[in-house]
Amino acid sequence: MHKVIRQMSQLRLQAVPSSTLLKTTASSIPPATHHSLHTAAGAGGALCANWNKHNFGPRKWLVYNKTVHPPQQPEEEPRKAYVCHMRNNIKYSPDKMWYIAAFVRGMSVDEALKQLNFVLKKGATDVKETILEAQEMAVQRHNVEYKSNLWIAESFVGKGRVFKGMRRHARGRFGQVEYKHCHYFVRLEEGQPPQHYYQEPQTPEQQYEHWLEQMRSRKVINSL
């Protein structure tokens, strides 16, 4: 059996150069229509090895869904369920996506879905679809009873693959264009959203107290 496998693998190895040969011959006769300067994109596409080595994309985020928490006592408050979900390599700039991600942060799911309908940005559809998928996952796999009883606990953006292109400038100069992709991450949590997702806004009195505290607790070096 091992012999057979080895023979087959050898055959494979022999077969590969012939195919590459074919490819080189094909590319050596340049078709008249092919006039793109960028060779890497044209030759390999998404499967090109230069783009796929050691590039697995985000891998940690979905692993949080596998955490199993220890059982609780009946008198304890039930732990809130949560689901992590993401969508990777969206053809949209992470810088632009940030606005949408930050916008839905701390909203309830229904509110976020409603609001996203009116966000006139390309990334909004991806965010909306990701949230919908996460919601479905929560109900089907993670024992969440009511699908509306969820809020967006985390929502952020990661930088994906960036392809570099060229653009022409005057006087024979050129510039670089970046074609960016982004990843969108979301975590839905069970329950009602908190009143203030970020720090609670402070009254002037509180701010004054805080400032006073700071002033009093400072250390003046080389003093009495």
Next chain:
Amino acid sequence: MEKLVSAKTCLKFVQMMPSVPQAASSGLGILAPALQNMLQMQQVRHRQTKHWKPEFKRLRKQKFVKIELPNFREKPEDISKEEMRSRMKERGVLPPRPWMERPFHISCTGGIFEPYVPPEGDGKKSIISSTGAKQKLEFLEKKSKSMLAVRKIRSYDEAFSSDQFGAEAQEIYVAAHTQMAAKDKYKIREFVSERCYPEMMHNVKDKTIHWRFLQSLEPPRVVHARCTEVITKENQFAQVTVRFHTQQMLAIYDRFGRLMHGSEILTKDVLEYVVFEKHISNEYGKWRLHDKIIPDWLPAKQPSPITYRFIEDVEEEPPKELSAGDEAKQLEASSEQPKEQLQLASAPERSSKPTLAI
């Protein structure tokens, strides 16, 4: 100021003739959108995205060198066969060799052959009644077959005795369930046949199971035995059904440690008919848990106390020719949310097949 005045006059005009707002706005050039805003009470976007020199659009486009970007969001199932073929041709990749072999596992059988039918009410029927007599007759008939099977098992395995097998079966039963609760997928294979394994382990993922075997109320006894051959005459499998009447405790917690089913403090009496299987022609074959017989007369299981959405199958209507009025009506109808039904704990549990018959 002049504009304001004109707006005022225009408003007056509109107020005077509310039936012809269209005509009013068309006659008022610049103020038209603002006026429409007032009339419709709706926001209008004025996006200034148009270039100031549209005639050089093509030249501006040519500044950028076009590159082919891969589509990462493309799913393999969305690509058509011809498309795939052309792409592979382009890259000089050979199509994958079709995988004609099928994995075939014969270290256990695929089910129960001639399954034991548990008597209704477990032998509470009187022998005098017709059904009772019928049961007894059938039982005797099957018993002779069982005797033959036991003799056959003994011809392969001399140590086998149907009296002592009950205790051995209980050990296997307890070990299998303990390993399932511990989620030990390697050790459980010694106590569970390949057919049973997915049934036991499928829904265990993401859950915490607390299971305890408290005591045996009646000594387990062999009620049924059968032998069968697979492919060749020498390849023999034996199946033995054992009746267990035990006390057990079960509590199932979800991923977040919340109780889903059962209780830690409640003990339950469990009556089960468990099938054990052994590859008897294999010298190193072991008795392993194979299946559980769930009789037809068993009352429905208590559902888990959770609210869930009941999804009805929507029948698709054939598209009809509609007039304008009908179309609007249908649009309204379609914009409504589909009727959802919330059923409170009326259907059985979401798990398709029970792993524990309790």
